[in-house]
Amino acid sequence: MTDPSPVIAADPMSPLPVDDLTAPPPSAAPTKLGERLVSVDALRGFDMFWIMGADQLARSLCEWRGTPESLKFAEQFEHVEWEGFHFYDLIFPLFIFVVGVVVPFSLSKYRVGTHPMLSVFGRIGRRVAFLFFLGLLYNGLLRLEGMSELRIMGVLQRIAICYGAASVLYLLFGIRGRVIVFASILLGYWALFAFVPSPISHMKGDYTRETSLATWVDLNYLPGRPYTKFGDNEGLLSGIPAIATALLGVFAGEWLRSARSGWTKAGGLLAAGLLCLGIGYAWGLAFPIIKILWSSSYVMVVGGWSLILLALFYTVIDVMKFRAWAFPFVVIGMNAITIYFLPRLVDFEMVSNFFLGGLAKLCGPVTGKEPSPAGVALLVAGMLLTKWLLLLYLYRKKIFLRV
Numbered sequence: 001m002t003d004p005s006p007v008i009a010a011d012p013m014s015p016l017p018v019d020d021l022t023a024p025p026p027s028a029a030p031t032k033l034g035e036r037l038v039s040v041d042a043l044r045g046f047d048m049f050w051i052m053g054a055d056q057l058a059r060s061l062c063e064w065r066g067t068p069e070s071l072k073f074a075e076q077f078e079h080v081e082w083e084g085f086h087f088y089d090l091i092f093p094l095f096i097f098v099v100g101v102v103v104p105f106s107l108s109k110y111r112v113g114t115h116p117m118l119s120v121f122g123r124i125g126r127r128v129a130f131l132f133f134l135g136l137l138y139n140g141l142l143r144l145e146g147m148s149e150l151r152i153m154g155v156l157q158r159i160a161i162c163y164g165a166a167s168v169l170y171l172l173f174g175i176r177g178r179v180i181v182f183a184s185i186l187l188g189y190w191a192l193f194a195f196v197p198s199p200i201s202h203m204k205g206d207y208t209r210e211t212s213l214a215t216w217v218d219l220n221y222l223p224g225r226p227y228t229k230f231g232d233n234e235g236l237l238s239g240i241p242a243i244a245t246a247l248l249g250v251f252a253g254e255w256l257r258s259a260r261s262g263w264t265k266a267g268g269l270l271a272a273g274l275l276c277l278g279i280g281y282a283w284g285l286a287f288p289i290i291k292i293l294w295s296s297s298y299v300m301v302v303g304g305w306s307l308i309l310l311a312l313f314y315t316v317i318d319v320m321k322f323r324a325w326a327f328p329f330v331v332i333g334m335n336a337i338t339i340y341f342l343p344r345l346v347d348f349e350m351v352s353n354f355f356l357g358g359l360a361k362l363c364g365p366v367t368g369k370e371p372s373p374a375g376v377a378l379l380v381a382g383m384l385l386t387k388w389l390l391l392l393y394l395y396r397k398k399i400f401l402r403v
Helices: 038-065 068-077 087-110 118-138 155-172 175-195 213-221 239-257 262-283 296-319 324-333 336-344 348-361 373-396
Strands: none
Touching: 038 068, 038 087, 038 296, 038 324, 038 336, 038 373, 068 087, 087 118, 087 155, 087 239, 087 296, 118 155, 118 336, 155 175, 155 239, 175 239, 175 296, 239 262, 239 296, 262 296, 296 324, 324 336, 324 373, 336 373, 348 373
């Protein structure tokens, strides 16, 4: 494979503009129009780092510490059961947000006439279909247990839908049209819950897990096996506001592509993030912040934190040029599909236990068959390191799995 020039391509999982399966190293000098924003690579890798198992490491370290404060802090690395917000509730929408950030970089040439716009819709459709298919494989399609036992929706499926919708909206509408769509999605979703009674409880404004309108829609219209008996975490109704999360990323990507100075861009992202947080938490008083419903207030809260994180990464990495610390995250971010899908095929926990199992037993008393909290932390750290070393090998060999 040869190193491509930094030309834009439409890839929902590719953090930066590339035209084939390889990409130049993160130290490559940015260009004017195809600027390589290492911060986007790093932010994607930071996000995937938690999905890889860093949440387990954080929880085990907090348990090892054992103080009331550390045990309370450990809750931030788990999803809230229903209403509320923890740090870990940011991770999935942050990924969708970054997918949106890439869209203007990927598709801008189709808006200015350099390439015919119609030619890209087929590519977008194929990417959406293939990513959705990967999600079905992840859910066990090849086990051939029948449609009733197959979970149709999931993480990759939602990413596919959000990428496809955000890409089409970017191509068909200008900034004003997209803002109208964004606002209409959030206000319409709120109105749907506020004014349409749930067929289960016959109540308007029903935001409970057991009887909400979203639960009823999933149980009655979602094919296959839902994730829980109350519907799917990536269900039908909640997929609509998730598109707004991707659109918020599109707005950020357009801002980053503008001719403004780096500090102005960083300040704008930070200000927008704080504004979104204020709106989200205020809206949460009327429309609760619920991840599984992907409520409008949740969209604004996670959007605010995503914008603030992007501002931080962009400032430090691309404005101040402090990049060395971000390399581990860049390695992860360049193979997002690989590290999400590969644990379905490779037992990384077994690999870690093979090399570190004995040492883990020496870290403290063993409870039953389980090592001590210190031993668990060691094994999880070993699993993370194993995954990262594999990604580093792929990175050095310039092997990047793209959709």
